[in-house]
Amino acid sequence: MSDEDVNIKFRLLDLFSDLDENELQSIESWICSRSYKEDLENKKKLKKSEKLLDKIGDAIKKLVPFEAEMSSEQIVAPTIGDQADCNKVNTCHVDEFLYDEKQVTKLVQQGKLKRHYCLDCHSRNVDELIFISHSMSKQALQYIFKVLLPKDLGEKNVLDVGSRLGAVLYAAYYFSNASKIVGVEMNKDCCDVQDKIIGQFNMDINRIKVIHSDIMERQDIVESSDIIIINVLDFFVDIEKHKEMWYFFKKHIKKGSYLISNRSMADTLNTLDIYEDFLNWLIISKPNQLENEVFFDVEDYSELFLYIVN
Template sequence: MSDSELISSKSRILDLFAELDDSELNSIEQWICSQSYKKDLEAKKTLIRTDKLLTKTGDAIKKLVPFEAEMSSEKIVPPTVGDQADCTESNTCHVDEFLYDHDQVDTLVKEGKLKRHYCIDCNSRNVKELIYISHSMSRQALQYIFKVLLPSDLEDKQILDVGSRLGAVLYGAYYLSNASSIIGIEMNKEFCEVQEKIIHKFSMDADRIRVIHSDVMERPDIVQQSNVIIINVLDFFVDIPKHKEMWHFFKKHIKKGSYLICNRSMADTLNSLDMFEELMNWLSICIPNQMKNEIFFDVEDCSELYLYTVN
């Protein structure tokens, strides 16, 4: 590092320290002087390396799917209940968070490939913001799941992603955990083929990670064997009767003590389906297993991830 680069680095650190009060500065000084920051720094570097792997995986997927990451063979319908009931075909833009993070979306907007607003009556100034929807979890969300929410040791455990689509959760589990079995269940054959191609392209261990082309309700055996079940919001893919049927199915087949991770609170999901009182005692909210690792994340960005245990 040159003298000018060192000065620039010190300046950035001082900018950060200037925002802290005396108590916060004392805590930072103790953290540095105790040398414990070195362990945290190595963990941070590991996360950065994993993020690069996931980014590389996402870049490979972009070559296999349409820009919106939606297949012509799938049916996506805006929900009529719940917190996304305000979504319509005209006001909603589908941008996959695993493929395009916030910085990449900003770049796409600047390049004119994405828009932030839509006209509500054809007058150019009478516009409203588009609702951005993702059917995958972001790389940061995946890191938060496996490095904060779940236990650090998942050896001999099975992870199941319901509706695995592009396989983002599967790749996150593969690179970020030591889970022995990682399974994605996906109804759309085209998405299954994409996932199989990615698994092959990156030489992932096929004995550890696999994709099953099926409706999850036709595979109760897989659900019963799983220790961690991850379910992204289902509203765009099933109607209300099917949605209710699925939660009855999960209640029947997810074994006691398993972890359930959702990107919307179960209270909101079940209330919107008028099922809260019926299923309220099925799950318990669980505190993160690796809270010490929250230091690596902007917790507000991961606030829509919920961890439950099955009673």
Template sequence: MTDESVLGTKSRILDLFSDLNEADLQNIESWISSQSYKKVGDQADCTKENTCHVDEFLYDDQEVDKLVKSGKLSRFYCTDCMSRGINELIFISHSMSKQALMYIFYVLLPNDLEEKQILDVGSRLGAVLYGAYYLSNASSIVGVEMNKDFCEIQEKTLKKFSMDPNKIKIVNSDILERCDIVQNSNIIIINVLDFFVDTEKHKEMWYFFKKYIKKGSYLVSNRSMDETLSALQMSEDMMEWLTICKPNQLEHEIFFDVEGYSELFLYTVN
């Protein structure tokens, strides 16, 4: 569109808005915002403008501080022009830090995972898989990832560090197409899903997990399931499915800053 046509379009939109009252304008603004970046739960305030994704497996807090000081990252953005110079950004990760992985395998889960299969749903760069490989004695570790490029990176990493291909496997697939892997897994680790799927598919995935995760399995999530299911209006359907449980290796908790891992939850499947 030319500058002239853009101005003409803006003028027509403003003419339409001039007939609306303040309440109608607020409703329209909310509707427009919801169409572009709708999220649920504790990350519902994340937008493309105010959020920066930093993989905490690759970059811990000290590394992030270095990137900020060097000018490669900013912690702020301008609410008027979106220049990253004023407001503090929300930093999120779709991975897990090395410390969080140690907490999962040295505190939350049982010490002995021999003959158990660990499944990471949406394995991305493979952080959970590598943690499971080096921090546990699990017999089988499987990562299911839809993104082919991420799968290739994980495969290269496995080869580079000579990880046993009979113990750790990468599957390029939608998890909904691999009920066999879900059924054979004893420990399922799931990061927040709503950044990658719309609400309807998000619901479909939890119904799928309820159907195929076998009783007695462990589910590890980085958000309370009560919060997730409430936001999806699924609490009633899932009420009897999960039971939150205490860490299996509680004696090791003294070696960790417990508050730093308050967003990691362990459940058993009923």
């Protein structure tokens, strides 16, 4: 037996040792049925498409500051909700689309990124920085289009509210067959970055586009969209504007559309003290491609929520 074979068996045995008897039988059945081969091919395809997003991420890094926050953006820490503990001292923005956990660890090792800050200028009294991201990770985006949403989006329009650097748009472009993919972004510099990436990677501009606008001035786009993706907005709008936006969405998002957010709507609306006005507006939907959950650690995506507009 070669050293390589020994290493492979060691890794498998290390994994299997944490499984109980029922789990081992399930794995044995899966392997013996040889259906794992099809699953393996699909996993490889996902990894290949993820590498394309890696290339896009590398291109974006050359266009934006390290923190991936434009100097022209108005980004203010929220005063209510689950991110109200964030401030300029204890919070660091690390864009998950640009830097995954392995890359973050490498940056820390290189001294380019810190995980702690000093509480009172004495070296041992430190606390962990809060890492936030204004983008979703590549894996979370794959989960949206390969697990949560239906497989066939051929006649559907996807809208990303506050598209910033375009992560959702690129994922929709490469991970789905959606016919129209639109990002609406208030910041012109962010729009310029997205337009450059779309051109650099020769994406079909008849299928994907970015619009420089306040979403509340484009009800036409909202009303024509079938899938609306909204990342947490707390850092970009004040409380009153945040409330106005949700009343706007309630009025203009058409019935039967999918709404995806990275925080439960109950939490968002309760924090804004408007939950009762939205009772029965949304129905929680189960994932449409449950067969693909095998490719993901589902617990990592427990903060992604899929709703159908009622």
